[in-house]
Amino acid sequence: MKSDPVVYFENQFVPLSEAKVSIMTHALHYGTGVFDGIRAYWNTASAELYLVRPVDHYARWKANCGILRINVPHSAEELAKITADLCRRNGFTGNIYVRPLAYKSAARLGVHPDDTDAFSLIAIPFGDYLDSRNGLHAGIVSWRRVEDNAIPSRAKICGAYVNSALASDEARRNGFDEAIFLNESGHVSEGATCNIFMIRNNKLITPPGSDNILEGITRASVIELARRELRLEVVERSIERSELYICDEIFFTGTAVELAPVVRIDHRDVANGKIGPITAELRRLYFDATHCRMPAYAHWLTPVYNPGVTMEEMKAEVRDECWAV
Numbered sequence: 156m157k158s159d160p161v162v163y164f165e166n167q168f169v170p171l172s173e174a175k176v177s178i179m180t181h182a183l184h185y186g187t188g189v190f191d192g193i194r195a196y197w198n199t200a201s202a203e204l205y206l207v208r209p210v211d212h213y214a215r216w217k218a219n220c221g222i223l224r225i226n227v228p229h230s231a232e233e234l235a236k237i238t239a240d241l242c243r244r245n246g247f248t249g250n251i252y253v254r255p256l257a258y259k260s261a262a263r264l265g266v267h268p269d270d271t272d273a274f275s276l277i278a279i280p281f282g283d284y285l286d287s288r289n290g291l292h293a294g295i296v297s298w299r300r301v302e303d304n305a306i307p308s309r310a311k312i313c314g315a316y317v318n319s320a321l322a323s324d325e326a327r328r329n330g331f332d333e334a335i336f337l338n339e340s341g342h343v344s345e346g347a348t349c350n351i352f353m354i355r356n357n358k359l360i361t362p363p364g365s366d367n368i369l370e371g372i373t374r375a376s377v378i379e380l381a382r383r384e385l386r387l388e389v390v391e392r393s394i395e396r397s398e399l400y401i402c403d404e405i406f407f408t409g410t411a412v413e414l415a416p417v418v419r420i421d422h423r424d425v426a427n428g429k430i431g432p433i434t435a436e437l438r439r440l441y442f443d444a445t446h447c448r449m450p451a452y453a454h455w456l457t458p459v460y461n462p463g464v465t466m467e468e469m470k471a472e473v474r475d476e477c478w479a480v
């Protein structure tokens with residue numbers, strides 16, 4: 156990584172070292188920010204960097220900012236263009252992660268927010284968030300997922316991530332790779348930074364939005380791949396803790412964790428303790444679709460270095476150059 160990468164801050168591109176906020180900033184004291192996370196994958200065959208579903212991420216981010224009454228003065232499409240420009244300015248030739256952050260920026264004390272808002276975009280080289288090649292050991296934590304009527308977990312609100320930080324810390328200190336939250340009604344909700352799926356009797360099952368989850372974009376992508384490519388039945392319903400102990404397969408999804416198999420839960424093997432066949436297949440499909448190796452999903456991707464390319468040209472290129480599994 157360049158020692159001082161370019162970031163987008165206060166409506167301009169500046170070196171990271173110059174992007175500074177006051178210690179009086181409202182969001183720093185009260186958690187009044189909303190962030191998101193977007194990946195871009197480098198495809199060697201086409202020497203191109205592809206942002207994964209940037210417009211969908213920005214549309215969710217802007218909608219969630221509305222919950223905190225933070226105004227981001229650009230459309231989702233404009234934000235995707237600024238992000239591609241940011242990546243070009245940094246000259247990335249590997250996988251990266253983009254962190255949009257909008258926040259209450261007034262430099263004053265007092266919890267009542269005013270209408271002073273700001274946002275920034277950071278892009279950094281990014282590898283694996285969790286090493287899940289051999290599967291993870293997940294543990295249910297004692298912390299409960301925040302309730303919608305306390306801090307909505309369907310928005311990536313900065314302050315709500317104290318809940319995730321507590322869970323993640325507890326899980327890691329207890330020897331697990333990742334945490335699983337239950338909600339206040341005792342149902343399985345999600346991981347600290349990822350959604351959860353289980354497979355029982357060939358059905359792919361995941362908690363619904365009303366179980367205090369973040370409505371993940373990776374979750375939506377994996378549901379689409381499961382239905383279209385594997386013809387799997389996908390059910391959104393509440394999951395009980397003990398179902399996780401007897402199901403056939405479990406995995407997490409998220410921009411950072413990608414699709415991470417869980418092979419052990421609370422010191423019990425999931426089925427035979429090996430990565431399950433449906434999980435392995437979905438993971439392969441997810442990586443192929445997001446790395447521009449499947450023409451049918453080229454519309455999920457925004458090329459950074461050749462922004463003028465049409466979807467038809469992209470699909471042709473996928474077929475000619477990168478369709479190698």
Ligand code: PMP
Binds near residue numbers: 368373
């Ligand atoms: N749940 C939580 C709590 C998260 O922080 C994330 C990461 N954004 C996810 C789920 C997965 O969401 P996405 O697939 O949109 O990254």
